[in-house]
Structure formats: structure tokens, C-alpha cells
Amino acid sequence: MNKIVAEGLKRMVSPAEVARFVTEQKQKGKTVGFVPTMGALHEGHLSLFKRASESSDCVIASVFVNPTQFGDKDDYINYPKNIDRDAALAERAGVDVLFIPEESAIYPNGSDMTVQVHTKTDVLCGKSRPGHFDGVATVLTKLFNIVKPDTVYFGMKDAQQVAIVSSLIRTFHIPVKLVACPIVRESDGLAKSSRNVRLSANERKEAPEIYKGLQAGLRAAELGERNFDRLISTVKAYYAKHLILGKIDYVDVLNYPELKRSGASLDRHFIIACAVRYQSARLIDNITADTEKLLSSREAD
Numbered sequence: 001m002n003k004i005v006a007e008g009l010k011r012m013v014s015p016a017e018v019a020r021f022v023t024e025q026k027q028k029g030k031t032v033g034f035v036p037t038m039g040a041l042h043e044g045h046l047s048l049f050k051r052a053s054e055s056s057d058c059v060i061a062s063v064f065v066n067p068t069q070f071g072d073k074d075d076y077i078n079y080p081k082n083i084d085r086d087a088a089l090a091e092r093a094g095v096d097v098l099f100i101p102e103e104s105a106i107y108p109n110g111s112d113m114t115v116q117v118h119t120k121t122d123v124l125c126g127k128s129r130p131g132h133f134d135g136v137a138t139v140l141t142k143l144f145n146i147v148k149p150d151t152v153y154f155g156m157k158d159a160q161q162v163a164i165v166s167s168l169i170r171t172f173h174i175p176v177k178l179v180a181c182p183i184v185r186e187s188d189g190l191a192k193s194s195r196n197v198r199l200s201a202n203e204r205k206e207a208p209e210i211y212k213g214l215q216a217g218l219r220a221a222e223l224g225e226r227n228f229d230r231l232i233s234t235v236k237a238y239y240a241k242h243l244i245l246g247k248i249d250y251v252d253v254l255n256y257p258e259l260k261r262s263g264a265s266l267d268r269h270f271i272i273a274c275a276v277r278y279q280s281a282r283l284i285d286n287i288t289a290d291t292e293k294l295l296s297s298r299e300a301d
């Protein structure tokens, strides 16, 4: 690979400047990897940057808290921000350009045109956050058109987003390859999230139970359970015992990446997913798995 000479992280605010930079890199024969984020970076984001810098010559990350994907105004206003810290972390993780656009640059005419997502949105976060994936698809279409990356990197933490962005890329013939990266967790199993800082001490203590509940569902599948409703009940029964402060927004089991059921039983690839609300943070988590690999993975334990 042909890494660009380390010149330190460049911060760019203007879409035109990013587009110019990418054109120059491509003229030099370099590949461009792109990682869209909303900032408040943590190890989850950094894993995407590292993955991108291993497989692309040049890595662009964006930090943009996209207003159109927030239904809840308070969540948008209170979204944690620290751009200097983000820039230092991004630089250490191999990012070459941090794109930090103003809202007016991304939405020059407000929301006069948007992308509407009609599939895979009636379940999971799409169901509890109406319009969220329209906002995500709209902003990503804009960012993909500005950056024109060869490859984009997304985390499986947002598995529904991965499924929808794959469809977006196919539907609009966007010439980019999507790489999905594994969920990074705290040592106690809690999925890393920018929203974890909003948990109280007691909520933080309880939150690892979210992943343990999903694992209870996975264990049932490993023991041969294939029925959607019974798998969901297993996870819900775990939460009924172990979540006191957190309120379940949803628990679901679906075929993945289709995000639907086919009959009463799982197909080969599936997702066990949930969202849990605490006082000031709604947390999501999931496990994706392949029924044909479940037994062999148990034998390897």
C-alpha cells in the first residue's frame, strides 16, 4: 500500500476543499477510505479509522452531528462535542483529513430534498425513531457525493444502519464499497457509545446486562432454538430479572440483513437486537450470527 506521507491531520470545513484533496489523491493513484461519524470519538470509532488506514491509502473521517436524524431535540442539543480531543484521537488512529462541515454547507437549502427509506425501517430503531433513517440516508448521500470515497467503513454497533446503507448504495448505484466492522465493547461487555457518558453511576453499573441479555438469546439459539418469538422471550425474560433502571424500548430477533421474518423460524443469518432507555441516554446493542456457525463456535470454546 501507498500510504500518504505523514503530514499530520488536516482539518477541513469546506466541502470544496475536501473534494479537491480527494481529486489530488486519486490523481496520484491513491485509494480513499471514508468514516462518517458524529464525533465524541471513542474506541469504536477508532477501530473504524484503524481498519480504514490498513486498507486505504488515505483516510477521511467526518464529524457532523446531523440534525435531520434526531427526532429528540434534547438528544441533538446535548450530543457531546469536543472537536480538539476528536482531532487528536483521529490523528493517532491514522486519519489524514478530518472533515468538520457547518450545517449550512451540508444543508444549503434546508431540507428541500431528502432521501426517503421505504424498506427495513418499520422495525428496530426505525420503528421507535420515525424519520431517523431518512436523515441518515440523506446526509450520507451528501457526504458520499462530496468525498467520493472508494470504501466506506461502518460499525455493526448500528447494524440496521449497515443494512440500510448497503441498500442505499445499491439503489442509487453509488460507486463505493461498504466494509462493516465489529462492535467494540468495554471490558464488562457494554458496547462503546458516545452516549455512555450520560449514564449515572448506577445506570453504568447495570448497563452491561444489556449485552448479557442478548447473549442469553444467542445461547438459546446455540442450543437449537430457531423460533423468533421464543428467542425474543428468552432475552426479555433475562431483562425482566436484570434491568431495574433501564426500560426496554425494543427487543427483536430478525433475519439479517433483510430485517424481517420468514415464517416462524430463523433463516441462516440473524440479528438479536435491543434498545434500552435510561434517564438521559437510549442505548442500542445487537449480536449478529450465522446458524451454521453456532455449533462449531461452541465446540471451539
Ligand code: AMP
Pocket (backbone or CB within 6 Å): 036, 037, 038, 039, 043, 044, 045, 047, 048, 153, 154, 155, 156, 157, 158, 181, 182, 183, 184, 185, 191, 192, 193, 194
Ligand atoms: P456515530 O458517531 O455514532 O454516528 O458512529 C459513527 C460510526 O462509528 C458508525 O458506523 C457506528 O456504527 C460506529 N460505531 C459507534 N460505536 C461503535 C462501537 N462500539 N463499535 C464499533 N463501531 C462503532
